[in-house]
Amino acid sequence: MAAAADSSGDGGTSSGEKTIVLVSSDNSARFEVREAAALLSQTVRRMIDEAGADASGDGITLPDVDAKTLAKVLEYCNKHAPASSSSSAAEAAPPAEGEEDLERFDREFVRVDMGTLYSLVTAASYLKIEGLLNLTCQTIADMIKGKTPEQIRKTLGITSEFTPEEEDEVRRENAWAF
């Protein structure tokens, strides 16, 4: 899969705006995206700063993000990217889409299976994309709220590796809260 996938569909390069190429960990996919979208990731931002101006020619490889996850992450970034990547103080740099539209997008975006959600939250954490990290964390937190530990274990697929002694210790450490 070596297609250039700019899923915003409006041809980023045709507007003359700078694009950046991001490469997945297994080198199987290269994505060309608008700079504004790519810079939503603080990690990418830092990599560009460190590598200098010619880094985007070869593409920036993200060693911890596989192709499928990167595609999904960039779907988020393209939707949430500001209309222009200029960081002039005059522009509040809001996303190009409306507020309600974004909320609807976000709600649909996290309707995924647990495996994908796991990949998204770890990718958002590694890439330091604040909005995506908030969204995925809030989603997982909502799955936890109001459930007993047994229910949470089933829903999130968590098995406990605690010994009975460890279990007692944890119970004691946290008894004050109940």
Added chain:
Amino acid sequence: MGAAGSSILGADGEWGETSLGDMPESCVAAVLLYLDPPEICQVARLNRAFRGAASADCVWAAKLPANYRYLAALAAAADDEGRGDGDANGKRFSLAATKKEIYARLCQSTLFDAGGKEFWILKNKGGLCISISSKAMTITGIDDRRHWSHLATDESRFHSVAYLQQIWWLEVDGELEFCFPAGAYSLFFHLHLGRPYRRMGRRLCGTEHVHGWDVTPTQFQLTTSDEQQATSEYYLHLHEQGGWKLYHVGDFVVSNSDEPINLKFSMMQIDCTHTKGGLCVDSVFIYPKGYKPEKEGRAWCKR
């Protein structure tokens, strides 16, 4: 990528090859920021990553009140003096504690101002609460046994309430200087018409002195050092069940967590055409605005 891999049977959906149980501690910590402290403590026992994240300073720093250093110093001082409640293991609370330990300690009440006042934070969201004892307030005629006496009772956080038998001039004044985390707060007088007492294990209420409350209303007032003000008035009356009641005086707003605010509050019924009596004055409570205490431990009578 299908989910045909080593998936485990589960109630909801397919998990593919990895599940949220594999999240590293740093990711779990990011999720815990969206939960309240009791929930965080509950998920600590899910697995090791959750346990570690549930004790992480970065999580609890976000849950502590903005001025927690000020509050923790008061707690440490009180524990040193042996007046406050140490934690369950008998360890003295020290400022070297983890953020989670600080939160846990602040949830227990801390006495200050020579034991006449105490503060604590609410477990669920860390909101600050304060109670000021009748002994820390200035009551006109308190030393005159014709008018006032002190009743020992476990219905008060301070184990003692001021009981009014009869007086012309009822005035109770109090003052507090404290640093509140920024936010809105409500101030209440905790009062009871009738004299609670116990006979043969039952809780009874003596109303022999109750009079004079229905002629003119009782006035309540609150002012702050930054010129906020609130007043209210109520006709006090007996509850059917003879219970304690919180009389809402008013609200105030704090904008700076690091600046102390000085509050003056009072309760007055000084219409001298008639006497009034049969009133228990327990304390003043300050709660985060919107908080409704349920049967709040010892301060509420058993029905």
